[in-house]
Structures are given as C-alpha cells and as structure tokens.
Amino acid sequence: MAYGQTGTGKTFTLGRLGKEDTADRGIMVRAMEDILADVSSEQDAVTVSYLQLYMETVQDLLAPEKDNISIGEDPKTGDVSLPGVTLYEVRDQKSFVELLQIGEANRFAANTKLNTESSRSHAILLVNVKKTVKPKQDRELAALNENVSTLQLSKGHKIPMVRKSKLIIVDLAGSERVHKSGSEGHTLEEAKYINLSLTALGKCINALAENSPHVPIRDSKLTRLLRDSFGGTARTSLLITIGPSPRHRGETTSTILFGQRAMRVENMVKLREEFDYKSLCRKLETEVDRLIVENERQSQAVLDTEEEMERKIQEAQQSVIEAENKLTKALEESAAERSHLQKEHAETVHKLEQERALRETLEKELKDSIQNLHCQREKQMQSERARYHKELEDYKQRHQQVETELNKRLEMECSQKDALEKKLKEAEYLMEQKGKNEIMLLASQCKELSFLKEKAEKELQDLKSKTSLMTKQLEEENVGLLEKVDSLGHELEEQSKQNKHLEYEVKNLKQKLLQLSFEADETRKSLDREPARISVGSDSPLMNSHKPLQMHESPNSQRATIAKLFEQVGLHKILSLLDSPDMDVRVHALKVVANLASEEANQKKIVEVGGLKSLLDLLQSSEDETIRRVAAGAVANLAMNETNQELIMAQGGIRLLAIAGSDAEDPQTLRMVAGALANLCGNDKLQSKLSKEGGIKALLAMGQCRHNDVLAQVARGLANFAKCESRAVARGNKRERSLLIDDGALPWIVSNANSEAPTVRRHLELALCHLAQHEVNARDLIDANALSELLRISTEGSREDIRSLASRTLGASAIFQPK
Numbered sequence: 001m002a003y004g005q006t007g008t009g010k011t012f013t014l015g016r017l018g019k020e021d022t023a024d025r026g027i028m029v030r031a032m033e034d035i036l037a038d039v040s041s042e043q044d045a046v047t048v049s050y051l052q053l054y055m056e057t058v059q060d061l062l063a064p065e066k067d068n069i070s071i072g073e074d075p076k077t078g079d080v081s082l083p084g085v086t087l088y089e090v091r092d093q094k095s096f097v098e099l100l101q102i103g104e105a106n107r108f109a110a111n112t113k114l115n116t117e118s119s120r121s122h123a124i125l126l127v128n129v130k131k132t133v134k135p136k137q138d139r140e141l142a143a144l145n146e147n148v149s150t151l152q153l154s155k156g157h158k159i160p161m162v163r164k165s166k167l168i169i170v171d172l173a174g175s176e177r178v179h180k181s182g183s184e185g186h187t188l189e190e191a192k193y194i195n196l197s198l199t200a201l202g203k204c205i206n207a208l209a210e211n212s213p214h215v216p217i218r219d220s221k222l223t224r225l226l227r228d229s230f231g232g233t234a235r236t237s238l239l240i241t242i243g244p245s246p247r248h249r250g251e252t253t254s255t256i257l258f259g260q261r262a263m264r265v266e267n268m269v270k271l272r273e274e275f276d277y278k279s280l281c282r283k284l285e286t287e288v289d290r291l292i293v294e295n296e297r298q299s300q301a302v303l304d305t306e307e308e309m310e311r312k313i314q315e316a317q318q319s320v321i322e323a324e325n326k327l328t329k330a331l332e333e334s335a336a337e338r339s340h341l342q343k344e345h346a347e348t349v350h351k352l353e354q355e356r357a358l359r360e361t362l363e364k365e366l367k368d369s370i371q372n373l374h375c376q377r378e379k380q381m382q383s384e385r386a387r388y389h390k391e392l393e394d395y396k397q398r399h400q401q402v403e404t405e406l407n408k409r410l411e412m413e414c415s416q417k418d419a420l421e422k423k424l425k426e427a428e429y430l431m432e433q434k435g436k437n438e439i440m441l442l443a444s445q446c447k448e449l450s451f452l453k454e455k456a457e458k459e460l461q462d463l464k465s466k467t468s469l470m471t472k473q474l475e476e477e478n479v480g481l482l483e484k485v486d487s488l489g490h491e492l493e494e495q496s497k498q499n500k501h502l503e504y505e506v507k508n509l510k511q512k513l514l515q516l517s518f519e520a521d522e523t524r525k526s527l528d529r530e531p532a533r534i535s536v537g538s539d540s541p542l543m544n545s546h547k548p549l550q551m552h553e554s555p556n557s558q559r560a561t562i563a564k565l566f567e568q569v570g571l572h573k574i575l576s577l578l579d580s581p582d583m584d585v586r587v588h589a590l591k592v593v594a595n596l597a598s599e600e601a602n603q604k605k606i607v608e609v610g611g612l613k614s615l616l617d618l619l620q621s622s623e624d625e626t627i628r629r630v631a632a633g634a635v636a637n638l639a640m641n642e643t644n645q646e647l648i649m650a651q652g653g654i655r656l657l658a659i660a661g662s663d664a665e666d667p668q669t670l671r672m673v674a675g676a677l678a679n680l681c682g683n684d685k686l687q688s689k690l691s692k693e694g695g696i697k698a699l700l701a702m703g704q705c706r707h708n709d710v711l712a713q714v715a716r717g718l719a720n721f722a723k724c725e726s727r728a729v730a731r732g733n734k735r736e737r738s739l740l741i742d743d744g745a746l747p748w749i750v751s752n753a754n755s756e757a758p759t760v761r762r763h764l765e766l767a768l769c770h771l772a773q774h775e776v777n778a779r780d781l782i783d784a785n786a787l788s789e790l791l792r793i794s795t796e797g798s799r800e801d802i803r804s805l806a807s808r809t810l811g812a813s814a815i816f817q818p819k
Contacts, residue, residue: 010241013027049086049125050126125170590618594633629672718749794810
C-alpha cells in the first residue's frame with residue numbers, strides 16, 4: 001500500500017510504466033517482471049484484475065461497464081472475493097503493461113490546487129499466481145495413506161502440488177484538506193468519500209496496533225478488501241509519502257504517525273499449498289485413453305501385417321510359376337537365336353573380305369589423286385605470287401604519289417592557318433573595344449578553328465595510311481573545312497553586329513528598369529500605410545482560396561508598364577539580368593520577375609525558362625537582404641501552383657527557405673519566407689517531406705518574431721497543414737499522430753490561439769479544430785491544455801463557422817466528453 005497526502009508521489013511510485021526510461025518503472029511493473037521470471041508459461045498461471053474504489057463503489061478498470069461490483073466473503077475461511085470481476089491471464093510483460101495503460105485511462109482524476117492530476121479513487125491491482133511445485137516425498141506418502149490408500153501410481157505420475165499466491169498493490173487516493181485543495185461541487189463529494197475510507201483504514205490500524213478486541217473492518221469497502229493485508233495472513237509493505245513544503249507540516253506529521261502505528265501490526269504469514277488431484281485425474285485419464293488407442297492401433301497393425309503376409313506369399317507363388325514359364329520360353333528362343341546368329345556371322349565374314357579388297361583399290365586411287373593435286377597447287381601458287389609482287393609495286397608507286405599530294409595540301413593548310421591566325425589577331429584587337437563578352441566569343445571561335453585544324457591534320461595523317469578511296473574522302477573533307485572557315489568569318493561579322501545591337505538593348509532595358517523601380521517605390525510608400533497583403537480568403541485557410549503574395553500591390557499603370565516591358569524585352573533577357581554584376585540592375589530585374597510571378601498566366605513561362613532555379617540559387621548564394629526578400633516573395637507567388645510546389649520541393653526549396661528565414665532579421669523578409677512555406681503547407685502530397693526537411697520547425701522559429709504580419713503567415717501555414725491532415729484522416733489515409741505535434745507546434749498554437757491579431761487568431765482556431773478531429777491527437781491536446789481553448793472557441797470563436805466546427809468536434813469525440 002502507498003499512503004500519504006495528495007500530490008506526494010504515490011501513483012508515481014507504484015504505477016509508473018517507464019516507457020521512455022526503464023529506470024522510471026513503478027512497483028507494479030517491477031513486481032510483475034519478477035513474477036513472470038519465476039513462473040513457467042506451460043505449468044503455471046498468472047491472472048490480473050485492476051479495480052478502483054470510487055465513492056464507495058467497486059469498479060472494474062479493465063471493463064468500465066462493471067461499475068458496481070459486490071464484495072463476497074467465504075463463511076468458512078473468511079476469504080474476500082469479488083464475483084464478476086474481470087480476470088486476464090498474463091503471459092508476458094508487454095500484455096501486462098497494455099492492461100495497466102487501459103486501467104489508468106479509465107481511472108478518475110481531477111485538477112486541484114495541490115495536484116494537476118489528482119487521483120480521485122483508490123486503485124487496487126490483484127495478481128493471482130498458481131504455481132506447480134514439487135512436493136516432498138513424506139508429505140506425498142502421507143496424503144496417499146490418508147486419502148487414496150488403494151491407488152497405485154507409477155513413478156511418472158506423482159501427485160502435483162499447487163501453491164496459490166495473491167499479490168495486492170494498492171494506490172490509495174491522497175488525503176487532503178478542503179481549504180487547501182480548493183475542492184468544490186462534485187470534487188468535494190469525492191474528497192469526502194476519500195477521507196472517510198482513509199479514516200476507516202486508520203481506525204483499523206489503531207485497533208490492531210492497540211490489540212483491541214474489535215476491529216471495525218466493515219466500516220468501509222476499502223478495509224473489507226484489505227482485511228488480509230493488516231492483521232491477516234499476508235506479508236504487507238506500507239509506503240508512506242510526504243511533501244517537502246513546511247506549509248503541509250501537519251499532514252506530514254499525521255502521515256508519519258500513521259506509518260508508526262502500522263509498524264506495530266503483526267501478520268501471520270501462511271503458505272497455501274495443496275495437492276492438485278484434479279490435474280492428476282485429468283492426466284491419468286488422458287494416459288488411459290492414449291494407452292487404449294495405442295493398444296487398438298497395435299492390434300489392428302498385427303491383423304494388417306498378417307493379411308499383408310498372406311497376400312505377399314500368394315503373389316510370390318504366382319511369380320515363381322510365371323518365372324518358370326518365362327524361363328522355358330526363353331531357352332527355346334535362345335536356341336533359335338543362336339542358330340540364326342551363326343548364319344549371320346558367316347555372311348558377315350564374307351562381306352568384310354569383299355570390303356577389304358575394295359578399300360585397298362580406293363586407297364591406291366586416292367594416293368594418285370593427291371600427288372596430281374599437289375603438283376597443280378604448286379604451279380598455281382607460283383603464278384599468284386608473281387602477280388601479287390607486281391600489284392605491290394604498283395600500289396607503292398600510287399601511295400608515294402598520294403603522299404606527295406597530301407604534303408602539298410598540308411603546306412597549303414598551314415599557310416591558310418597562319419593567315420587565319422593573323423586575321424583573328426586583328427579581329428581580337430578590334431573586339432577589345434567592344435566588351436569582354438565579344439572577346440570570349442571570338443576566343444571560343446578561335447579555339448573551335450584550332451580544334452578543326454588539329455582535326456584536319458589528324459585526318460590527313462590517317463589518310464596517308466589508307467587506300468585511294470580514303471584519299472578522295474579526305475579531299476572532300478578539306479573542301480568542307482575551307483567552306484566552314486569562310487562561314488565562320490561571316491558569322492564573326494554577324495556576331496559583332498548582334499553584340500552592338502544587344503548593348504543598345506541592355507542600355508534601354510536598364511533605363512526602363514530604373515523607371516519601373518522608381519514607380520514601384522512610389523507605390524510602396526503609399527501602401528506602407530496599410531498592412532502587408534499576404535492574406536487568406538475569407539472562407540478557408542487553404543492556399544487555393546488566398547490571393548497572390550505580391551511584393552507591392554501595383555496600380556493599373558504599373559501593371560501596364562510591366563506587361564509592356566515583358567512584351568518588348570522578353571523573359572529570357574530579364575532573367576539574364578539576374579546575374580548582372582550591377583547590384584541595382586539585379587534588384588530591379590528581380591522585382592520585375594516577382595511581379596510577373598504574381599500573375600498565373602506568367603508562372604508557367606517563368607518555370608519553363610529556368611526562372612525558379614535562378615530564384616532558388618539567389619536564395620542560396622546571395623547575402624543581400626533585399627535580394628533574398630524579393631526572391632522569397634517571387635518563390636511564394638510561384639508556390640501557389642501545385643505543380644510548382646512539387647518542383648520547389650524537388651529542388652531543395654524547403655531547406656533554402658528555412659536557411660533564409662533563420663538568417664533574416666527584417667520582418668518583411670520573414671513575412672515573404674513564411675508566406676512561401678505556408679503555400680507549400682497546403683499540398684496534401686508534400687506533408688511528410690515538408691516535415692522531414694524542417695519546414696514546420698522553420699515556421700515555428702519565425703513565429704518567435706512578434707510582428708503580426710509574420711505571425712499571420714506562420715499561423716496560415718499551420719492551419720493549411722492541419723487541414724490537409726484532417727482530410728487525410730477522413731479518407732482513411734492517415735492513422736498516426738499529427739506531424740505538427742511531433743515537430744512541437746502544439747504548445748505554440750495553444751499559446752497564440754487567443755491572439756489579439758484577428759488573422760492569427762482565426763488561423764490558429766481552425767488549426768486546433770482540425771487537430772482535434774483525429775482521435776490519436778486527443779491525449780496530446782488534453783496534456784497541452786488545448787481542451788479549454790477548444791471550449792472557448794466553441795463559444796467565443798472569431799467566426800460562426802469556426803464556432804460550429806469546434807462544437808461538432810467536441811461532441812463527436814468520446815475522449816473530450818466529461819465522465
């Protein structure tokens with residue numbers, strides 16, 4: 001038993017499961033480990049019952065529907081029994097821990113001033129053990145002589161002995177003073193019953209300690225259940241728990257005095273062992289049945305064997321008769337066969353002699369033919385050798401001519417190469433005045449010409465060792481190379497003209513960007529008086545209902561200017577300016593891309609030409625706060641499209657946005673990054689990956705900024721994520737706990753759910769309602785004190801639809817209903 005003031009650790013000492021740390025296991029878990037380690041699963045039996053005494057009614061914690069169990073007593077032995085209580089047989093430690101979890105979930109608890117989760121009932125764990133033990137020989141003989149003297153048992157059938165034991169672990173509800181605990185209403189009634197039962201227990205301990213002739217055991221059901229624990233036949237251990245606060249000195253003193261009085265109580269421990277005649281009878285009956293079946297089987301086997309032997313004898317006799325007949329017939333056939341073979345042998349010898357004479361004749365003819373053929377082959381080889389030498393001399397002469405021609409052409413190629421190099425040097429000198437880009441282009445073309453020249457030389461060298469056909473192909477390739485050199489000269493001239501035209505266009509584009517930036521800054525100054533527009537639609541927090549995230553809400557004139565610039569310049573050239581060394585040009589070009597991305601018609605074009613990759617590269621590489629802020633805003637606008645969301649995730653966008661958010665100090669930058677993550681949170685397919693890559697934790701980190709616009713985006717992202725999870729639960733695609741709870745978002749949601757900012761409050765109220773719709777999250781919501789927030793939302797929510805959703809969620813969950 002554990003006795004003490006409420007909140008001093010009785011339940012912690014006895015009932016702690018120790019899942020997270022095995023060192024935290026309570027006495028219940030440790031005791032069952034010892035019991036299971038000392039019993040055999042085949043011969044022994046361990047059964048468990050878990051009860052609570054609540055307001056003087058005995059209730060079954062493993063079967064809550066049994067809420068008023070009567071207490072029975074054996075008039076002969078005085079043993080206490082509980083008819084109808086649930087008995088569970090325990091085979092391993094895991095099943096026992098699961099039973100404890102079920103019982104703890106059904107136990108009554110309440111929040112008082114002394115304890116946030118105060119037990120309001122006495123918990124009683126009953127463990128019954130039946131263990132087969134080996135009896136001593138003299139005790140067995142005495143039992144045989146006394147009861148079954150005429151029974152003769154073999155050595156293998158000794159009478160089994162059963163030892164019956166019962167372990168009772170009692171977690172008493174804490175004694176409390178009403179003025180300290182603040183109990184009122186139903187909690188006050190519970191406190192009265194707790195104190196009455198503990199008072200009855202104290203009276204019994206006092207009577208036993210003073211050897212009083214009358215012990216008031218029947219004053220309470222608690223003392224009736226525990227009559228064997230004090231003054232009975234049990235070995236009893238009492239744990240008393242006290243608190244360190246001097247405010248509770250009186251309760252501490254009374255608890256210690258109770259323990260001192262209990263130490264004076266003496267118990268008479270009894271060992272309950274008895275012979276298990278029923279088990280022996282069942283065993284002997286089984287053995288008799290087995291022997292009868294075995295005897296019948298052996299008798300039938302003997303009969304079957306005899307029948308089989310007779311059948312085999314008859315078959316053997318028949319086989320002998322058939323064998324004799326076959327032998328006679330075979331001898332007759334053998335004699336006829338022998339005479340036939342002798343005749344064939346004589347004929348074969350005659351044929352072999354004829355074939356030998358024929359073979360000798362053929363061998364002689366073959367030798368003559370071989371000699372004639374050898375002479376003819378020698379003559380033919382001599383004529384072919386002479387013809388080959390003549391052809392070889394002709395080929396050498398042709399090869400020397402081809403080699404001479406190739407050397408002449410190689411000298412011509414070298415002279416042409418020198419002339420081209422001279423022209424290239426002159427072109428380089430002229431192009432030095434026209435920009436680094438043109439020089440690099442000319443250098444690449446020069447390298448290309450050099451590569452073509454080397455290729456031509458290599459091909460010429462290869463052609464020297466080939467036939468006249470390869471020589472002709474080489475001439476054709478040389479002609480083609482000359483044509484390429486001429487075409488490259490023309491291309492250089494055209495490229496020079498294009499570069500001049502491009503310089504002119506870049507100059508005009510820079511002027512237009514500066515003008516557009518001035519107009520955008522003027523518009524931003526007028527809009528800075530209003531809250532930043534990263535909003536959610538009026539009816540839903542999902543991304544498909546909110547408006548685009550824009551850097552500045554441009555007027556019609558600015559949109560017209562951007563559209564005109566887009567048509568005149570082209571998206572490729574605008575994106576190329578993102579790599580400009582001029583910081584102002586990069587910023588202005590980035591602002592144009594961000595504003596273009598706010599229009600759904602432009603998003604696909606931006607992604608197709610590599611705009612998304614360029615924006616993510618800027619997030620990763622740039623150290624300028626303005627560039628990262630504008631790039632994050634552009635990514636947020638692109639993230640409104642589901643296809644773009646998957647591309648952002650595949651290219652590591654979550655990690656880059658998280659890094660940008662952690663490095664940012666400007667609230668506007670945080671707002672843009674949080675808005676991009678909030679849009680990604682609305683995609684059902686990206687939930688798991690978003691959590692694994694740190695998207696939720698990045699949002700929570702940005703939530704530490706107290707700027708209302710940033711908080712609104714963080715709240716919107718969490719609401720989108722919770723809504724997607726709620727849909728997955730409704731479809732049956734999700735059974736585990738919410739990823740938001742795993743990433744630690746629940747405390748932040750609860751603490752900010754009643755925010756003064758209307759947007760933050762609305763999103764977080766929706767997030768709590770969606771989390772509460774999944775039963776697996778209910779325990780975490782209760783532990784985080786989210787139940788009180790749900791009750792508040794159901795009556796004081798920011799909108800009517802949110803209040804209705806909270807009311808339906810509370811009514812649909814059995815866990816949230818009062819017991």
